[in-house]
Amino acid sequence: MRYLSFDLEATGLRENDLIIEFGMVPFDTETGTIEMDLKEHFFVQCPSFEELKPNLDKWVIDHNEELITKAHETGLNQVDFKKRMVSYLESDKVKEYFGNKKITLFGKSVSAIDLPFMNRDLGWEFMRTYFEHRQLDLSSVAYNLIDMGKIPKECQSGSALMNFLEMGDVAHTALEDAVNTAKMYLKLIDIVKDN
Numbered sequence: 001m002r003y004l005s006f007d008l009e010a011t012g013l014r015e016n017d018l019i020i021e022f023g024m025v026p027f028d029t030e031t032g033t034i035e036m037d038l039k040e041h042f043f044v045q046c047p048s049f050e051e052l053k054p055n056l057d058k059w060v061i062d063h064n065e066e067l068i069t070k071a072h073e074t075g076l077n078q079v080d081f082k083k084r085m086v087s088y089l090e091s092d093k094v095k096e097y098f099g100n101k102k103i104t105l106f107g108k109s110v111s112a113i114d115l116p117f118m119n120r121d122l123g124w125e126f127m128r129t130y131f132e133h134r135q136l137d138l139s140s141v142a143y144n145l146i147d148m149g150k151i152p153k154e155c156q157s158g159s160a161l162m163n164f165l166e167m168g169d170v171a172h173t174a175l176e177d178a179v180n181t182a183k184m185y186l187k188l189i190d191i192v193k194d195n
Contacts, residue, residue: 007181018046110135
């Protein structure tokens, strides 16, 4: 199958937090290929770090000041964010890759954070126009493989799963995480096929 692996970075994990970075790349499980020539990445505008700081979680303050500053200074506004997404999804190369059909989204912790933020910022109609109502979540796949005894229990977190798959550390940048999430899924498929 073909999926659009995506990841977003946000100012936090609460309902009113903001998307600040977005990355996506298509991949194909039959060929085991990630289509890097169809990757897309951009920042989404947000208030300054100093404006946001009083309401940020400590982890975000300690790790994402540079990312928030970059989004504030160079990010697309909400209207242009949606236009950039439309431009990408309507491009001939992307439409051809996905057979001119709705796209199945793939990511990690998709239902908890990513889809609620995207539904809010891009709109329900946009999401239903371009994307299948079903999506695939790497976290759910990992839980399933843990339950089946195919991978260790410790692989519940993304960083532990990356470590198990000998892929290094989680980048916490949208495009690199989107690519790594696709790579992890392809590696997990190989593990199941080999057993």
